[in-house]
Amino acid sequence: MPRFSTRTRLATVSALTALGALASLGTATAADPALNGEWAPFTRCPVDSAPMLAADGLAKTPQCVVSTSAGGSIKLGKTTVVTGKTDLQIGVVQNADGTSSVVAPPSGALVADPATVPGGLLGLMCPSDVPVITAICRTLDDSGLNRITATMESVGAPYAFDQTAGILTDLPIVALPVRIHLENPLLGGKCYIGTASNPIVLRPKNLNYPEFGMSFFQGDGTPDEAGEMSRINLTGATQNDSAFAVPAATGCGLNVGLINAAVNAKTGLPSAAGNNSLTLDNTRTHLTGLNAPGTVAPDAGRVLAKNWHSAVK
Template identity: 75%
Template sequence: MRFTLGTRVATTTVALGTALGAFASMGTATAAAAAPNGEWAPFTRCPVDAPAMLAADGLAQTPQCVVSTSPNGTIKLGNTTVTTGKTNLQIGVIQNSDGTSSVVAPAAGALIADSATVPGGLLGLMCPSNLPGLTAICEQLSDSTLNKITATVESVGAPYDFDQTAGILTDQQIVAIPVRIHLENPILGSKCYIGTKTSPIVLRPKNLQFPEFGMSFFNGDGTVADDGEMSRINLTGATQNDTSFAVPGASGCGLGLFGLIDAAVNAKTGLPSAAGKNSLTLNNTQTYLAGLNAPGTVAPDAGKRLAQNWHSAVN
């Protein structure tokens, strides 16, 4: 079955509730971005200029922009639960005529998020420790600067296994998002991660309840118009969750200490942790999808028209 924004009837069946607000390849969800007008406003990082998006002809491939945000949530890794702040996912989606879809990530990464503070800091994450060489470090952690740890979840590749129909359903995995978690603290050093580029944590969120559905039509420059050539799908209010992912142990922590801090962190937090023992929750997700109403009428230039329209709306 093919789902596109090709007609106003088809748009009502587009299932892109990928409100994966998930997490970040940049340090904060307020990172600098474009400021489009009107109905384009949420789409600050849509990769409209990516070669695959520009090449979409509107017949065999239909290009679309997707943004999904969450104001807050939680992530549990082993024995540690962290409250997350604002998260933002933006991707390009190419709907193929055979019913499959492809995901295109922005050059700087699909996901951004506010960094989170790890409860208890390094004291809670590593101490007390019975490992020789770490006792002296634990004794110094009453200093708040040394104790504080921030955690930022980073993209490590484009999302994949995208299932558009899962976005308007419940209990269906929507997309796979490979990530790693960067733990930052003066003692941990700059290369302390849970998960790596080659062995990432893979998040697969799903809706816990049906999102509310809405729709608008607009001109290329973002101005609302009932006869506009663009459509926007609005899927809002759902909580998303994932308990399917495994978490590897920490690595690269505390350079020069021969893996002692890695071992202490992993022992205290219960890492590595098998699938089913970890969880992700994203509250009040807000997902928007924009595309041409009739991409076939501008074939073979649908991708170019989408990019032209987006750029016409950017301040």
């Protein structure tokens, strides 16, 4: 039966546990392909990206990671939002020196279900001593216009992996730059907390160790104890980050920016580190790669991509 070397196993478990920390931040889209068998969770792995294809299996080893959760919560300033079903997917290139780099899918690492903001616009910006905001607040009572949703989005690839932290607790594992899109007809389409140039940067830590499992399969995803592929499964971990800062909301209001001040004042933004918190519940994380990538060097990345495509239904 194929097995990982000690170095490869440690790197794999480390990276996988690290991504478990982000499980509550991203969900599959209708455009994602359906994949066979053990490949099924990896619908957005960027196997065709240049860094993944270039991984030779010796100096650089390509892997796919997916991390999901049914829910969690995030506190930004004075507002706490319960998150829904989420999905995070990335490619990881493990380097021979123990470092790694992250490759995000073209659509971004995170794809998240929208979450409903408690109290809607009434809770987000009312009451206000600004006349135009007061007028808006008067129209919202018992109005369908009150509902507001928040969706977390990637604004760059994850970075700063610490593989040691990935298998321990209470150490930052990886940095994830995100922004939060606030949506409501009165907010317009450009109301965000965080931007690409000034994102919220999450650095979650493990609070407990996940349960570990492993399976093996053929290149097309068919389960096979002697298969050329393997999948590590980590379940049941909870992660937290209470050290990130949150910038002010920008772009809010049909006349872009009109409602910024009201939203920030009521929500308590910008919010310094220590006043915010992310909690991720019951994560399910999977990492897959070739059992013996060195045996197909220098084509490990191309073989991984071929296998992924062979699993598409």
